[in-house]
Amino acid sequence: MKKILSLVLAVCLMLGLASFASAEETLPTFDQIVLGENTDLTAKIHFAYHRTDIADKLNGYVEAFRQIYPNVEIEYELITDYAENALMRVGNTDWTIMGIPTVQKDELSKYFVPLGSLETLSGLYNFMSSWSFDGVCYGIPSTGNANGVLYNKRIFAEAGVTELPKTPDEFIAALKAVKEKTDAIPLYTNYAAGWTMGAWDAYIGVAATGKDTYMNQELAHAKDPFADQGNGTGPYAVYKILYDATAEGLIEDDYTTTDWEGCKPMLNNGQIASMVLGSWAFTQMRDAEGGEHPEDVGYMAFPISIDGKQYAPAGGDYNFAINVQASYEEKLASMYYLKWLTHESGFAYSEGGVPIDKSGEYPDLYAAFDGIDMLSDADSLPGEETLLNEMNAESELNFNAGGNTKVQEIIEHAFNHDKTFDEIMADWNAAWSDAQAALNVEVK
Amino acid sequence: MSIVSTVQPDLRRSKINWQKVLVIFLFAVVPLFLLILFTYIPFGKMIQFSFHNMSYTKDKGFVGFDNYLKIFTKPEYVDAMLLSLYYMAGAVVQLALALFFASVLSLERLRGSGIYKAVLFFPFLVNGIAIGYIFKYFFTHGFVLDTVLQAIGIPLEKLPYWLRDQSVNNWSLVFTSVWKYCGQNMVLFIGAIASIDPTLYEAATIDGANRWQQFKAIILPGIKTVFMLNLILSITGSLSAFEPAYVVGSMGANGTATFFIKIHQMAHVSQKVGQACAMAMVLMALILLFTVLQRLFFRYVMKDSESTFNAKANKAKALW
Numbered sequence: 001m002k003k004i005l006s007l008v009l010a011v012c013l014m015l016g017l018a019s020f021a022s023a024e025e026t027l028p029t030f031d032q033i034v035l036g037e038n039t040d041l042t043a044k045i046h047f048a049y050h051r052t053d054i055a056d057k058l059n060g061y062v063e064a065f066r067q068i069y070p071n072v073e074i075e076y077e078l079i080t081d082y083a084e085n086a087l088m089r090v091g092n093t094d095w096t097i098m099g100i101p102t103v104q105k106d107e108l109s110k111y112f113v114p115l116g117s118l119e120t121l122s123g124l125y126n127f128m129s130s131w132s133f134d135g136v137c138y139g140i141p142s143t144g145n146a147n148g149v150l151y152n153k154r155i156f157a158e159a160g161v162t163e164l165p166k167t168p169d170e171f172i173a174a175l176k177a178v179k180e181k182t183d184a185i186p187l188y189t190n191y192a193a194g195w196t197m198g199a200w201d202a203y204i205g206v207a208a209t210g211k212d213t214y215m216n217q218e219l220a221h222a223k224d225p226f227a228d229q230g231n232g233t234g235p236y237a238v239y240k241i242l243y244d245a246t247a248e249g250l251i252e253d254d255y256t257t258t259d260w261e262g263c264k265p266m267l268n269n270g271q272i273a274s275m276v277l278g279s280w281a282f283t284q285m286r287d288a289e290g291g292e293h294p295e296d297v298g299y300m301a302f303p304i305s306i307d308g309k310q311y312a313p314a315g316g317d318y319n320f321a322i323n324v325q326a327s328y329e330e331k332l333a334s335m336y337y338l339k340w341l342t343h344e345s346g347f348a349y350s351e352g353g354v355p356i357d358k359s360g361e362y363p364d365l366y367a368a369f370d371g372i373d374m375l376s377d378a379d380s381l382p383g384e385e386t387l388l389n390e391m392n393a394e395s396e397l398n399f400n401a402g403g404n405t406k407v408q409e410i411i412e413h414a415f416n417h418d419k420t421f422d423e424i425m426a427d428w429n430a431a432w433s434d435a436q437a438a439l440n441v442e443v444k
Numbered sequence: 445m446s447i448v449s450t451v452q453p454d455l456r457r458s459k460i461n462w463q464k465v466l467v468i469f470l471f472a473v474v475p476l477f478l479l480i481l482f483t484y485i486p487f488g489k490m491i492q493f494s495f496h497n498m499s500y501t502k503d504k505g506f507v508g509f510d511n512y513l514k515i516f517t518k519p520e521y522v523d524a525m526l527l528s529l530y531y532m533a534g535a536v537v538q539l540a541l542a543l544f545f546a547s548v549l550s551l552e553r554l555r556g557s558g559i560y561k562a563v564l565f566f567p568f569l570v571n572g573i574a575i576g577y578i579f580k581y582f583f584t585h586g587f588v589l590d591t592v593l594q595a596i597g598i599p600l601e602k603l604p605y606w607l608r609d610q611s612v613n614n615w616s617l618v619f620t621s622v623w624k625y626c627g628q629n630m631v632l633f634i635g636a637i638a639s640i641d642p643t644l645y646e647a648a649t650i651d652g653a654n655r656w657q658q659f660k661a662i663i664l665p666g667i668k669t670v671f672m673l674n675l676i677l678s679i680t681g682s683l684s685a686f687e688p689a690y691v692v693g694s695m696g697a698n699g700t701a702t703f704f705i706k707i708h709q710m711a712h713v714s715q716k717v718g719q720a721c722a723m724a725m726v727l728m729a730l731i732l733l734f735t736v737l738q739r740l741f742f743r744y745v746m747k748d749s750e751s752t753f754n755a756k757a758n759k760a761k762a763l764w
Contacts, residue, residue, distance in 0.1 A: 192580075192694040254585040256607040256698055393499060393714045402713040408697045416610065 027331055029116030030140065031124055033339045035068065042071040043333035048089070048098040050082030050318065061345045065337055072333045093325045097334050099142065099318030105133045112138040112321040113331055125342070125356050127316030127376050139319025140342060143353030146314040146366065146374055147202045150285055151274040152267055153298040155184045159273070164300045164368055166310060168232050168241050171303035175250040178273040186250040188272040189242070191408055193260040198404040199277050200242060203302045204235035206313035206375045210306035216380040219399070220391045221444045225432060226425040233306050236425055239410055241303070242276075243421040246414035255411060264288035268297055276302075282365050283352035300368040314354055314374040387441065394435035397428060494721035511722035521723070524703040525730070527614060527689075531682030531702075534618035538626050539674060545626075546633035547659055551645075561634065565627035572624070576691020579620045583607050583692065607692065610699045617688040617700055625681070629674050636667035676738050680731045703727055 051058065055078055062074045077095070079085045086101040090111050103111065108131065115121065115137045122128040122137075131139035156164075159178040165171040175186035190196035205215030210233075219225055228236045245251055252258060264284055266272045268291025275281070279299060286294040301310045320341070322334040341347055348355045349363045354374065362369065380388065392398045397406055406428070413419035436443055494511055497504045515521050545564055549557050567575065582588045583606035590603050606616045640662060648658050664671075686704040693700035696709070707727065711720035 191697065194695050194697070254605050254608055256605070256613070256694060257580060257584040393716055396710075396714045396716075398713055404695070405697065405701075405709065405713075408694070412610075412698050415608075 027113065027328070027335065029114075029120070030137075030335065030339065031116055031120055033335050035336065035339055035344065038332070038336070039069055040071065041069055041329065041333050041336065043073070043327070043329040045072065045074045045096040045330060045334055045337060046094065047074055047076045048082075048086060048095040049076060049078055050080075050086075050099060052078040052080055057350065061341065061347065064345070065340050068340070069333065069336060072337065074337060093323065096323050096326050096330050097320055097338065098323070100131050100139045100321045105131070108133050108138040109136070109324070111324055113324050113326075113334075114138060115140060115322075115335075124358055126354060126358060126374075127314070127356070129376075129379060130316055131319045131321070139321040140338060141316030141319050141356050142341075143317045143348035143351050144314055144356060144376075145317060146279045146312045146354050146369065147207065148279060148299050148301045148312055148369070149274055149276050149303070150267060150281060151298050151300055152184065152270050152272065152296050154293065154296045155182050155270050155273045156298075158182050165303040166301075166305045167303055168237050168244075171241060172244050172248070172250070175245055175274070176248065179250055182270075182273070184271055184273040185252045185266075186273050187245045188258070188263055188267070188275045189246075189251050189255050189411060190258050190260055190263060190275065190277075191255040191411060192258040194404040194408070195402075196260060196277065197407040197411075198400075198402060200238060200407050201400045201403065202278060202313060203238045203276075203304070204399065205377055206311050207302040208234050208238050208304050210309065210311045210373075210375075212375040212378045215377045215400075216388060217378060217384075218444075220384070220387045221436075221442055223433070223443045224429040226428045228422070228425070233304055237304055238302075239407070239425070240421055242407070243410050243414045243424075246411045247417070251411070255415070265290035265292075267291075268293055270296060279352060279354070279365065286352075298368065299365045301372045310372045312369055312372050312374045313377065315376045316356070317351075317353065387439075390439055391432070391435050391441065394438050395428075395431040397431055490721045490724060493718050494725050496718040497716075498718045499715040500717055507718070511719045512726065514719065515723055515726055521703065521706060524701055524706045527700070527702045528683045528685065530614045530618050531621060531685045532679055534622050535675075535678035535682050538622040539629060539671075539678060541622070542626050542629035542674070543633055543671075545630045546637055547663055549630075550634055550637040550663075551655060551658070561631070565631050567624045567626070568628040568631075570624070572687035573691055575620060575624055576687060579616075579623075579688075579692045580607075583616050608698065613693065613698060614700055617685075617693055620688045620692055621685060625678070629678070632670055632674055633667060636670035637663055640666040672738070672742055676735055679734055679738065683731050683734065684727060 049058070055076070058076050058078075062076070065074065066072065082099070083101055086098055087103070089095060090098070090101060090103060100108075100112070118128060118132045118135045118137050121140075125140065127141045127144050128137050130141070131137065155178060156174065159174065159181045161174040161177055165174045178184055178186040205219070206212055208214075211218070226235050226239075228234075246255075263272060263275070265288045267275060267285045268288045270293065275285075282297065282299050285291070286297045291297075301312050304310070320338050322331055322338070326334065342356045343360075348360070352363060352365055354362065354366070388399075389401070392401045392403070397403050410421075410424060413424060414421070433443070435441075495506055495508060497507045497510070545560075548554075549560055554560065570578075585603075585605050585608070586600060589606065590600060593603055594600055604612050607613050644662050645658055648662060653661065684704045685702045686708075689696050689700040689702050689705055690708075696702065696705035701709070703723070704727065707720050707723045710716050710723060
């Protein structure tokens with residue numbers, strides 16, 4: 001027993017000493033890292049990540065990085081059920097870099113190396129606030145996503161739509177033109193998959209209001225958030241597009257039997273003119289098996305303008321972070337690799353994402369986003385982190401949280417003409433204010 | 445001698461008894477432990493949760509019968525319960541079909557009846573999710589079913605959209621359910637029919653009874669117990685219909701959400717665990733109620749017909 005105790009003590013002491021020693025050599029912050037320095041760095045990095053679909057590509061990055069840092073070994077561990085797996089392993093030492101799972105923000109410093117102050121880093125990179133605490137960043141996004149509308153450029157041109165629609169009316173007019181002049185389905189709903197319809201919720205914040213505070217700070221407190229704003233903006237306008245398109249017969253014929261895998265080559269080949277999905281879907285449609293016209297796949301901002309200006313909601317994907325328990329060399333080498341990944345590798349581009357580096361140019365797919373402000377949703381106010389979740393559950397509307405049924409119902413009512421759009425929105429408003437009353441939420 | 449002989453078996457018996465008890469105990473304790481751990485404790489917890497306002501991570505405390513009241517005050521839940529009527533109607537058709545196939549396959553000496561049985565039973569062996577995907581294509585406008593119907597001369601324009609039109613879509617889903625479970629019912633019926641003494645048919649044939657009379661007088665009374673079992677299983681199954689609406693009906697979209705699907709949505713999408721538990725309790729109560737009603741029906745209504753028969757017979761005797 002004594003032996004074990006002394007062994008434990010010794011180990012603790014050594015660990016303590018080790019951490020003390022590494023603390024002496026302070027790590028540079030992420031913005032101070034200059035690629036090409038310290039090329040004799042020797043370390044072994046174990047990278048836990050979720051993109052099992054692009055293993056070859058990731059190994060390609062490792063090889064390219066080792067051209068500059070030949071003594072740094074990087075081994076990827078690609079995990080299928082990443083979110084759960086990473087959450088269980090976050091306190092272990094068997095990884096050096098990982099994508100941050102859903103840990104509590106006040107625990108970030110327990111697991112991850114601080115990368116620098118939020119103030120400095122957010123001036124240089126996009127979407128830095130999501131994994132920061134007390135003004136310190138712990139993760140850097142792998143890539144960013146923006147939300148707009150997928151469309152087929154050739155079909156829009158054939159329909160005579162030369163300028164991309166900027167308002168709901170223009171969009172419906174464009175869909176009508178597509179129906180009249182081409183054989184394509186103007187707007188494919190992907191009704192049957194469910195989650196593809198839930199994607200409509202992504203636009204009710206930034207895209208519909210132009211405010212980055214709307215989704216996480218205002219919606220829960222809003223009085224009748226789904227009422228008609230009268231000027232083609234707000235959540236009302238987002239869902240109205242879907243209702244009108246259905247009522248006017250601008251969606252697919254048998255919407256109950258849509259096929260998610262099958263729709264990819266259909267958009268690519270021009271059988272579908274448009275689909276409302278996030279930018280992550282762009283590469284899937286472009287590279288779809290059986291798709292013969294990848295060059296026709298286009299992406300545009302959601303057709304709502306606030307005072308003549310369009311906004312696109314954007315946010316970071318998984319954030320990379322470094323294990324706080326790694327050795328100094330490992331941490332430093334990881335810093336260099338992450339810098340290289342976000343600056344030199346072209347990772348964000350090849351995934352069709354928004355680049356993290358603010359000086360980086362946007363990939364071609366966002367060409368139509370020129371002059372459109374990309375905003376990421378601001379965090380919820382302190383003390384209200386769970387309020388929107390509770391409102392979602394209480395009202396059973398579940399915005400951006402699996403509330404696919406309510407969006408599907410818009411199509412059903414529009415098609416069967418058994419409820420007007422205003423009646424649906426009135427129901428939602430009633431459910432929302434009931435939930436506010438039940439949870440004692442202050443209505444502003 | 446006599447002493448020895450009485451003592452020895454006693455000793456032996458007590459030894460065997462002790463072993464027996466140990467074996468019984470050891471064999472029973474594991475399944476009982478599992479049963480209690482995974483059925484009765486969770487069930488008790490479910491009853492407890494149904495009186496709480498809670499999600500997976502937070503319990504906001506006891507709310508009495510609030511969760512139960514909400515079920516009956518929201519018309520959408522009552523509508524969802526009424527959807528079971530479609531499945532019950534389907535269950536009746538299903539039993540009739542199963543009984544028909546079972547009688548034909550048992551009475552007639554068909555060549556290759558084993559193959560027929562296997563073919564009819566096969567759908568029951570296919571996973572419900574797989575069946576869902578099969579029928580999704582089957583019902584898609586212009587696909588399998590429509591092609592077949594066009595081949596027999598019905599133009600496509602006159603055919604309904606099997607899953608889109610709310611007047612037919614629930615019948616389409618019930619059809620998949622009948623397709624799947626008919627074979628299982630049939631096999632149970634065949635088993636019951638096989639246990640009837642074959643000499644009865646012989647005697648009936650000699651007396652000049654036709655197939656229908658044989659069915660009515662020999663088969664139907666002979667399989668009464670199994671028939672009741674099948675009926676109860678089908679009706680309670682209709683109350684908790686899930687798979688067809690979930691897979692073929694796109695997770696209960698377009699007016700196909702059964703009560704079971706509503707429970708699933710409540711628990712896993714809205715994460716209102718307390719409310720979902722209350723709904724599950726209501727569903728269980730409904731199933732119990734229907735089972736009891738059916739038993740009472742069989743006990744009294746059927747007995748009535750028997751007793752009137754007996755009364756008539758007595759009357760006849762008296763007259764005689």
